[in-house]
Amino acid sequence: MNFAIRLATKADFKDIWRLLKDLASHLKMLDQMTQTYEEVQRHGFSQNPCFESFVAVVPDEHKSKEGFTIVGCALYFDIYDVWKGQAVCLDQFYVMPEFRGFGIGKALLSNVAKVAKEKGCSLLQLNVLDWNTPSLDFFAARGAQDITVKEGWHVINFDGQSLERLANETRQN
Amino acid sequence: MNFAIRLATKADFKDIWRLLKDLASHLKMLDQMTQTYEEVQRHGFSQNPCFESFVAVVPDEHKSKEGFTIVGCALYFDIYDVWKGQAVCLDQFYVMPEFRGFGIGKALLSNVAKVAKEKGCSLLQLNVLDWNTPSLDFFAARGAQDITVKEGWHVINFDGQSLERLANETRQN
Numbered sequence: 001m002n003f004a005i006r007l008a009t010k011a012d013f014k015d016i017w018r019l020l021k022d023l024a025s026h027l028k029m030l031d032q033m034t035q036t037y038e039e040v041q042r043h044g045f046s047q048n049p050c051f052e053s054f055v056a057v058v059p060d061e062h063k064s065k066e067g068f069t070i071v072g073c074a075l076y077f078d079i080y081d082v083w084k085g086q087a088v089c090l091d092q093f094y095v096m097p098e099f100r101g102f103g104i105g106k107a108l109l110s111n112v113a114k115v116a117k118e119k120g121c122s123l124l125q126l127n128v129l130d131w132n133t134p135s136l137d138f139f140a141a142r143g144a145q146d147i148t149v150k151e152g153w154h155v156i157n158f159d160g161q162s163l164e165r166l167a168n169e170t171r172q173n
Numbered sequence: 174m175n176f177a178i179r180l181a182t183k184a185d186f187k188d189i190w191r192l193l194k195d196l197a198s199h200l201k202m203l204d205q206m207t208q209t210y211e212e213v214q215r216h217g218f219s220q221n222p223c224f225e226s227f228v229a230v231v232p233d234e235h236k237s238k239e240g241f242t243i244v245g246c247a248l249y250f251d252i253y254d255v256w257k258g259q260a261v262c263l264d265q266f267y268v269m270p271e272f273r274g275f276g277i278g279k280a281l282l283s284n285v286a287k288v289a290k291e292k293g294c295s296l297l298q299l300n301v302l303d304w305n306t307p308s309l310d311f312f313a314a315r316g317a318q319d320i321t322v323k324e325g326w327h328v329i330n331f332d333g334q335s336l337e338r339l340a341n342e343t344r345q346n
Contacts, residue, residue: 075255085212114339114340125331128329154302155298156301158298158316158317159295161316167289170286
C-alpha cells in the first residue's frame with residue numbers, strides 16, 4: 001500500500017487525538033489518559049512544544065472504512081542520559097489495525113530514528129507493556145534491547161498525592 | 174548533621190562528575206558511561222541546558238575524609254507524557270555512603286519534587302535497578318509506584334548499530 005510519512009501540524013491534531021485514544025484503549029489504559037484534547041494540543045503545537053510527531057497518511061482511495069486517511073502516528077521528544085548523552089523518547093506509537101503489515105510502523109519508527117541521529121543522539125528509548133508481545137517482538141526484530149529484562153531497570157513514578165507530599169517536605173533553606 | 178540543598182552551578186561540576194562516577198561504579202555500570210567530562214559539563218551548563226541539578230553541601234567541619242563538602246546530587250530534566258502531561262525525569266540521584274541516614278537523599282528528592290510541582294507537572298519519573306533494594310525501598314516508602322511491577326512497563330533501547338540501522342531505513346519520500 002502506498003503511504004507517506006510527514007511531520008504533523010496543528011491541523012492533524014484531531015486525527016492524532018483519535019489515534020492516541022485508540023492506542024490507550026488498545027492498552028486498556030484509557031482511564032490513565034487524564035489530559036484533555038486542548039491540553040495535549042497546546043503542549044504539542046505551541047511555540048515551545050513538549051513533543052513532535054510524525055503521521056502516516058494513505059491516499060484517499062485507501063482511506064479507512066470510517067473515512068480516515070491519517071492512519072498512524074509517532075510522538076517523541078528530547079530526553080537526556082548522563083551516561084549516553086542526548087536522546088529521544090518515543091512516547092506514543094500507533095498504526096490502525098487495518099493498516100498493519102504494510103511497513104507503516106517501520107517507516108514511522110525509522111523517521112524518528114533519523115531525527116534522533118540528526119540531533120546527534122545515540123539513544124532512542126521507549127516503554128512497552130510486557131503483555132504486548134507483538135510490540136515487543138516488533139522492536140526486538142529491529143535490534144532493540146529490553147533493558148528491563150537485560151539489566152533489571154524498573155520504571156518508578158511519583159504522581160498525585162505522593163508527588164504532592166514529597167514537594168511539601170522541602171525544608172526552608 | 175547540618176546540610177544545605179542548592180541548585181548547582183558550573184563551578185560545582187567537578188564534584189558532580191565525581192559523584193556521577195561513584196554512582197555508576199556503585200551500579201557496576203561504569204562501562205556504560207561513554208560521555209566525557211567535557212560533554213556532560215557542556216550539556217548541563219550551556220545556554221540551553223539538557224538537565225538541571227541540585228547539590229547537597231555539608232559545612233567544612235563535616236567534610237568527607239577526602240575533603241569534599243559536596244556530598245550528594247540529583248540531576249533532572251523535563252519530559253512529557255501524553256496521558257499525564259508535563260513531567261520531570263530524575264536521571265541521577267546519589268548521596269555518598271558516609272553521608273547517608275541524615276535525610277540528605279530525602280531533601281534532594283523533595284527539592285526535585287518541588288520543582289516539578291512549580292512547573293505544573295503531575296509526574297516525577299525515574300528508573301531503578303531491580304537488585305537495588307535500598308533505592309527501591311527508599312522510593313516505595315515515599316509512595317512511589319513501581320509501574321514495571323504494577324503494570325508491566327519495560328524500558329526498550331535502540332542505540333549504537335540498531336539505531337544507525339533504523340535511521341538508514343528511512344524511505345525517501
